[in-house]
Amino acid sequence: MSRTVLVTGAAGGIGGAIARWFLDDGASVVLSDRDGERCAAVADALPARDRVDVLAADLADPEAARARVRAAWARTGPPDVLVNAAGLYPSRTLLDMDDAEWRRVLAVNLDGPFALATEFGRALAAEGRPGCIVNVTSGAGERARRGAAHYCTSKAGLTMLTKALALEFAEHRIRVNAVSPGFIDVASEVNPLRPEYVRAIEAGRPLPRPGTPADVASAVGYLCSDAAGWITGSTLTVDGGVGAGSAALPMS
Numbered sequence: 001m002s003r004t005v006l007v008t009g010a011a012g013g014i015g016g017a018i019a020r021w022f023l024d025d026g027a028s029v030v031l032s033d034r035d036g037e038r039c040a041a042v043a044d045a046l047p048a049r050d051r052v053d054v055l056a057a058d059l060a061d062p063e064a065a066r067a068r069v070r071a072a073w074a075r076t077g078p079p080d081v082l083v084n085a086a087g088l089y090p091s092r093t094l095l096d097m098d099d100a101e102w103r104r105v106l107a108v109n110l111d112g113p114f115a116l117a118t119e120f121g122r123a124l125a126a127e128g129r130p131g132c133i134v135n136v137t138s139g140a141g142e143r144a145r146r147g148a149a150h151y152c153t154s155k156a157g158l159t160m161l162t163k164a165l166a167l168e169f170a171e172h173r174i175r176v177n178a179v180s181p182g183f184i185d186v187a188s189e190v191n192p193l194r195p196e197y198v199r200a201i202e203a204g205r206p207l208p209r210p211g212t213p214a215d216v217a218s219a220v221g222y223l224c225s226d227a228a229g230w231i232t233g234s235t236l237t238v239d240g241g242v243g244a245g246s247a248a249l250p251m252s
């Protein structure tokens with residue numbers, strides 16, 4: 001029987017590519033994002049529309065998002081795979097940041113995955129079914145970046161949450177891993193970036209080609225495959241070598 005996969009942030013660049021990867025793999029995919037209309041437009045552009053569903057859920061209100069998936073799963077049953085790819089990465093210095101922005105980024109990037117992952121774990125454990133979770137983290141969770149304290153903190157928290165979920169869900173045969181992308185140019189309207197930033201970050205990348213959403217999607221797919229059956233609590237870095245060191249530095 002083919003798998004069912006719920007992908008959050010599926011109207012976005014990386015989430016959309018992850019949804020397509022699983023569709024190509026024969027799965028049924030539920031696209032979730034804040035804006036149901038954007039999600040439906042993405043769904044209509046996908047092949048195999050009959051294997052695509054849409055579930056609008058605003059992760060800025062994690063309790064409401066939890067209630068939405070709970071209601072949906074009461075009808076359909078929980079999916080086999082949950083991919084937490086929704087994310088916000090606004091730019092703001094700490095001295096200009098107010099509590100509302102700090103809380104919004106933490107809610108979408110960390111509280112949302114907590115709410116959905118625990119709901120998923122409860123639902124699968126109740127049925128005695130195995131499953132997989134993949135959280136999309138970021139190199140920003142390991143290396144701080146100016147103007148991104150909320151984002152970096154949320155992704156560091158998500159990396160640790162991945163490990164904690166993996167430990168506690170292992171007995172239920174639910175594997176939990178993270179994929180940590182380097183910079184991927186998705187030209188996002190939700191998360192716009194300045195061209196100077198894009199040029200600077202690309203300059204330090206060792207591999208001589210830009211990363212693509214498909215690079216991230218295939219890593220997510222691998223972690224959810226039987227080939228990764230003994231992997232849980234891990235982070236797979238997909239960053240063209242950036243985590244290994246900067247290629248922008250000249251030789252000494």
Ligand SMILES: NC(=O)c1ccc[n+]([C@@H]2O[C@H](COP(=O)([O-])OP(=O)(O)OC[C@H]3O[C@@H](n4cnc5c(N)ncnc54)[C@H](O)[C@@H]3O)[C@@H](O)[C@H]2O)c1
Pocket residue numbers: 008009010011012013014015032033034035057058059060061084085086087088089108136137138139180181182183184185186188189190191
């Ligand atoms: N693009 C990169 O360079 C990069 C690098 C590392 C990690 N990431 C992570 O990858 C993930 C996808 O980002 P992307 O680059 O594709 O950006 P994107 O803006 O294209 O996609 C993010 C999606 O998250 C959704 N989202 C935002 N707020 C939401 C909310 N309140 N409720 C539900 N959904 C919401 C947006 O609507 C959007 O569709 C994010 O978690 C991001 O942090 C991206």
